[in-house]
């Protein structure tokens with residue numbers, strides 16, 4: 001059975017609004033919540049400032065991790081946008097996932113700012129499995 005990830009409506013809204021606010025570049029940030037439930041989105045600056053690539057700004061990344069930890073919350077995944085093309089993980093996304101999520105524990109969300117489509121995936125050993133992203 002296909003895995004499910006549930007989004008609090010506020011989290012989905014935050015995510016899409018943020019992705020649109022940084023156009024034409026890709027947006028990125030953390031998904032915070034509880035296992036398969038995303039409670040909120042925490043934006044992190046895209047240090048690459050590119051429409052086709054994202055790199056979490058190291059300082060903002062550490063600050064976000066610290067704040068999430070201090071609030072007793074958990075990072076359940078990472079989200080970024082694809083201003084151009086399909087919102088499906090690119091080859092680079094799959095390679096990146098191998099580095100920062102080697103055990104495939106995270107939900108990887110890719111947003112299309114143009115359509116507001118939010119898709120969720122698990123990425124393990126180069127294999128991409130789409131999850132059902134539900135409210």
Ligand SMILES: [Zn+2]
Nearest residue numbers: 082089090093
């Ligand atoms: Zn991507």
